Amino acid sequence: MLSESLDRTELESLGEFGLIEHLTKNIELHQKSSIKGVGDDAAVVDAGDHYKLVSTDMLMEGIHFDLSYVPLKHLGYKAVTVNLSDIYAMNGKPEQITVSVAVSNRFSVEALDEFYEGVYLACEAYQVDLVGGDTSASITGMCISVTAIGTVGKEDVVYRSGAQENDLICVSGDLGAAYAGLQLLEREKKIFQEDSNVQPDLEGKDYVLERQLKPEARKIVIDLLKEKKVRPTSMIDVSDGLASELLHISRQSDCGTAVYEEKLPIDAATLNALEELGLDSTIAAINGGEDYELLFTVPQKDFEAVRSIEGISIIGHITPKTSGNNLVGLGDSLIELKAQGWNAFKG
């Protein structure tokens, strides 16, 4: 049946974002409660005196995770936190999640228990409730789908689209560590496959490994911004990589972006791991992805307030649209930012 069609366009030719755009370009919204549909970190639904936020993610074995080195408990934890991250990225507060899992019958109840242990650990840590889901068989790999539901005040919601010229571009925490962790795990897996007597050499790599295997969502950033009375003009979480997220803000806010290479926050442990791996730290910070930090813009007037928050870096500013999206290197060299975000459909 799939081969009947005469015209065939390969999925990889559109890329993930192109495909989503293609599939959703003709959407018409019927319900007045649908405030914001596809195209931000979460959908926004009217709930009378506040908004509900809804975000969903699907994680596929062999695409998003590799059970040969990802412990199931960490996987459960991560599946939840990456969705909570999307709710925080709207300046909201996650309150409920649903978790659906499909596994083959090679899984035991005990293995599934480990996964749910991670899910419940995340629920406890972020005070969210598991309120539903689905458990199914899979004829092949494991498949996970998590939906997070949150609340946000109508005046407080932050979209990707509100950045204004001259706004400061800020990012929480540091970048590139999750990518370094992934590369390390992949290297050790390869070595192990070649010679199973070799023990993994992951000593002193705790930080980058934890960033990859057990990422946190940046609730603290939302809390601190509120405390300092700073309301970001735009916000997004860093899941696909800084460059990719800057391009989202640029497109939806109809502006350009300039970030400074020397301002990119990279942890010493990350630099160390990347050096050992022979990888470039700027590329890792910009295109690595899975950092789950918050990238946001604030008006210039909030400079002092933002600078006073520990763990926030001001890395650039919003420029006119005509300037494009650029990384300003040492010696003021300009490198155009491109989303190198990995194309999951590639061969």
Place this chain on the structure above:
Amino acid sequence: MLSESLDRTELESLGEFGLIEHLTKNIELHQKSSIKGVGDDAAVVDAGDHYKLVSTDMLMEGIHFDLSYVPLKHLGYKAVTVNLSDIYAMNGKPEQITVSVAVSNRFSVEALDEFYEGVYLACEAYQVDLVGGDTSASITGMCISVTAIGTVGKEDVVYRSGAQENDLICVSGDLGAAYAGLQLLEREKKIFQEDSNVQPDLEGKDYVLERQLKPEARKIVIDLLKEKKVRPTSMIDVSDGLASELLHISRQSDCGTAVYEEKLPIDAATLNALEELGLDSTIAAINGGEDYELLFTVPQKDFEAVRSIEGISIIGHITPKTSGNNLVGLGDSLIELKAQGWNAFKG
């Protein structure tokens, strides 16, 4: 890693509902907005002056659908309607959905377009909005996860747990057709596999095939009950089969159920198809599943009101818990109802 564990309990030993119970038995709810968690057709979330309803389902290729005979457009339609059915089963009104899909790169953009055509058709038919989702690669089969979000008045929400002794047990539409449709499709697939020159013999089978391939959600029933000012005391949608759903109501309402074999609504086309297949119509009606009709209970006082609604059958009544769950056959024979709902984890 999966083999490290010394104790190993097979998933199939618990069954789907046993597994869900096992995995969710220790849930603690942290948020006061979490009104009802796992254990009904949808979760109930406080939204100030009303409730939001959230329901989610995962559909796996090779388990829930077979692409060798299920057209992608129908699959998209069905993936949506089965979730809307869960919102109606809470006496609610669905307003938004999210749809996540993972496919291998053997899928073309055109194939995915067909799937989404079905999704949008359902959105149009039920006036719900696609507000989010995820599109991902899969190394193996197709995987679909849909979440539906709806609203319901705080006084209007109907749970599985409210049935009272002597309440009438009612069901909309007719039963067993979707099961008959599935058996027909499976038969034709087998014949085709044995000899690909044989053309499928599905003439006159439109009704049962449509019930399997393109089920509708029973919005009309909710509307008519409201019009007649009938508020069910309990409600559930028939997805796993009448017997399985009656047992849910029985357990959660702490009561027994008695339904009459002669009252089971079975369409003539279904009887016809089942006869041709050599299958028992009572078993199909009771254990078939995928009818997506609404099963509900009402107080005796609503007898006339319910009887006046076309397409509603009164099939039995709620009994004391000690009476158990029984099918009353011709000649008043009693057959104990058991959930024959298929165990997806069975080897």
